[in-house]
Amino acid sequence: RFISTVEVIEVGPRDGLQNEKVSVPTSVKVQLCNSLVDAGVTRIETTSYVSPKWVPQMSDNIDVMSSLVSIPSSVEVSVLTPNLKGLENAKLSGRVDTVSVFGAASESFSQKNINCSIEESIQRFSAVAETARAGGLKVRGYVSCIAACPYEGPIDPKNVVKVWRLLKDLGCYEVSLGDTIGVATPNQIEKVLNALVAEGADVNELAGHYHDTCGTALTNVLKSLDLGLSKFDSSAAGLGGCPYAAGASGNLATEDLVYLCDGLGIETGIDFGKVVKASEATLEVIGITNRSKSAQAWQAK
Ligand code: HMG
Numbered sequence: 536r537f538i539s540t541v542e543v544i545e546v547g548p549r550d551g552l553q554n555e556k557v558s559v560p561t562s563v564k565v566q567l568c569n570s571l572v573d574a575g576v577t578r579i580e581t582t583s584y585v586s587p588k589w590v591p592q593m594s595d596n597i598d599v600m601s602s603l604v605s606i607p608s609s610v611e612v613s614v615l616t617p618n619l620k621g622l623e624n625a626k627l628s629g630r631v632d633t634v635s636v637f638g639a640a641s642e643s644f645s646q647k648n649i650n651c652s653i654e655e656s657i658q659r660f661s662a663v664a665e666t667a668r669a670g671g672l673k674v675r676g677y678v679s680c681i682a683a684c685p686y687e688g689p690i691d692p693k694n695v696v697k698v699w700r701l702l703k704d705l706g707c708y709e710v711s712l713g714d715t716i717g718v719a720t721p722n723q724i725e726k727v728l729n730a731l732v733a734e735g736a737d738v739n740e741l742a743g744h745y746h747d748t749c750g751t752a753l754t755n756v757l758k759s760l761d762l763g764l765s766k767f768d769s770s771a772a773g774l775g776g777c778p779y780a781a782g783a784s785g786n787l788a789t790e791d792l793v794y795l796c797d798g799l800g801i802e803t804g805i806d807f808g809k810v811v812k813a814s815e816a817t818l819e820v821i822g823i824t825n826r827s828k829s830a831q832a833w834q835a836k
């Protein structure tokens with residue numbers, strides 16, 4: 536299969552910032568989102584409408600979104616909504632295109648992350664999806680723990696297929712496959728993707744969401760490209776992790792994804808240097824440096 540274009544879904548403002556210990560001011564989050572759009576990002580996950588008690592870093596969701604109303608309509612803005620309350624708040628912004636429901640292939644992770652079983656989560660997501668779609672919003676789905684769970688260990692691809700099908704049946708136009716704790720190797724990703732395709736999944740309706748804890752995210756992208764995937768979630772500067780997955784580091788860095796695609800002659804529409812610059816103010820507030828290897832090399836020049 537020849538992939539000529541990759542769609543990058545920038546999740547740094549949400550997945551990245553939800554797990555940084557330092558709370559980032561709303562204005563800095565807004566600057567980060569706008570600069571990433573300026574760098575050529577056409578899909579961005581800006582915040583999550585989750586409980587502020589569970590994830591205080593996202594408690595300014597309404598303010599972030601009210602400052603982002605002028606993001607061009609050509610950009611797809613998505614947010615996480617675990618339940619109807621989250622959806623109600625997301626609808627207030629007037630600039631959300633897509634709401635994402637997030638399930639898991641592991642019962643323990645579902646309980647720790649969203650305080651309910653997989654079955655209960657699907658019931659909640661059904662209600663969210665029905666209401667969202669009736670209101671003209673697109674619905675995206677996540678499956679976490681596609682290879683391993685921080686509480687249960689290795690996960691059988693059959694469990695991933697089960698949750699993927701439930702999400703597809705409730706109307707998700709795309710399902711993002713999360714290696715939540717960033718431990719998967721390409722052979723494991725291949726097993727999961729093959730299992731999904733064998734059960735009828737369309738590779739064009741799947742996205743790879745690979746955390747980089749063990750440094751394998753980019754190799755997992757390469758394997759996924761070989762198997763026909765062309766959509767990947769990534770986080771500027773490699774920010775973040777997951778608050779309910781101890782030890783998990785950030786997503787694959789957007790810079791590293793763009794660097795790989797540039798080198799392979801695959802279009803992303805994203806300017807590498809502008810992405811590096813986009814996160815500078817955020818990194819300064821947090822007190823860290825860019826975690827992307829290609830960004831570090833570029834900065835050292
Ligand atoms: P719960 O405590 O069971 O909820 O949490 P509840 O329905 O019993 O409500 C309890 C209180 O929370 C109530 O307030 C609700 O109003 C409030 P009180 O009456 O006590 O004052 N509440 C809310 N407030 C704001 N927004 C809401 C909302 N819902 C209830 N939407 C809940 C259940 C799902 C809300 C909670 O577990 C939660 O927020 N979990 C989210 C955790 C999270 O954000 N995790 C990180 C994102 S997932 C991820 O990172 C993985 C991913 O990147 C993919 C991958 O890497 O694999 C996507």
Ligand code: MG
Pocket residue numbers: 550713715744746776777786
């Ligand atoms: Mg994630």
